[in-house]
Amino acid sequence: MEPIADKKHVWDKMNNWEEEILFLKTIIDKTELIETVKWGAPVYVFNKKNVIGIGGFKDYFAIWFYNGVFLKDEKKKLINAQEDKTKSLRQWRFTSKEDVNEKEVLEYIVEAIENEKQGKVLKPAKKEAIISELLNKEMNQNKDLAEAFQKFTPYKQYEFLEYIETAKQEKTKLTRLEKIIPMILEGIGLNDKYR
Structure with a gap:
């Protein structure tokens, strides 16, 4: 070496x-x-x-x-x-x-x-589905938002949901929600700028 x-x-x-x-x-x-x-x-x-x-x-x-x-x-x-x-x-x-x-x-x-x-390897766990009541509430009130969200791939939808729901405090969840609503409406994925 x-x-x-x-x-x-x-x-x-x-x-x-x-x-x-x-x-x-x-x-x-x-x-x-x-x-x-x-x-x-x-x-x-x-x-x-x-x-x-x-x-x-x-x-x-x-x-x-x-x-x-x-x-x-x-x-x-x-x-x-x-x-x-x-x-x-x-x-x-x-x-x-x-x-x-x-x-x-x-x-x-x-x-x-x-x-x-023997090939013993840990298989990555299936990702749990995430439900964001906050986002759901917004989408129920805003048809455009709901339609825009549906256009994302399941993976990108998951990223948005995870982003909101990993916040510990309600206040932070709301701040994050406000941040992503314009992104969703414009069809911009959460991590698109890093891809």
């Missing part, structure tokens, strides 16, 4: 944990995974699929398992960094080299590779 000359893509916290990261690498090198670099961090792949990544953070260094949700985790080592957002990724955090039990780490990695071979 060529040395990383391009400093801005280097994972900035790696240096705090250089020795520990190298130690993890020696363990991972005993498996059939192939090391690549993605997003500035070492990512290990099997059949071009991401299996694990390693990296240093401010207070810990970690191995993350891209499909960690399928690991048995009998030793209760894995955590989900973002409960509601992260579906399949799981992290195993360490705060010192002594925390790393090579035998256990290898067991988890071998299981992760096995899961990859």
Whole structure:
């Protein structure tokens, strides 16, 4: 692997944990995974699929398992960094080299590779239909708005509904509704300017 000359893509916290990261690498090198670099961090792949990544953070260094949700985790080592957002990724955090039990780490990695071979992947959940009473009320009172809304693809309709309904407060929902009514009437999708 060529040395990383391009400093801005280097994972900035790696240096705090250089020795520990190298130690993890020696363990991972005993498996059939192939090391690549993605997003500035070492990512290990099997059949071009991401299996694990390693990296240093401010207070810990970690191995993350891209499909960690399928690991048995009998030793209760894995955590989900973002409960509601992260579906399949799981992290195993360490705060010192002594925390790393090579035998256990290898067991988890071998299981992760096995899961990859079996093609265990989390299928994205079907999106729940969203109902916006506020928008419905507006459309009942304004025929043009209702007709304009119907002209959008289901995906774009969903974006509008999600935009209104993800607001926590009623006040914010109303502000968002006011913002999108002219867009709907003009046939402009919520995210058209970014597409």
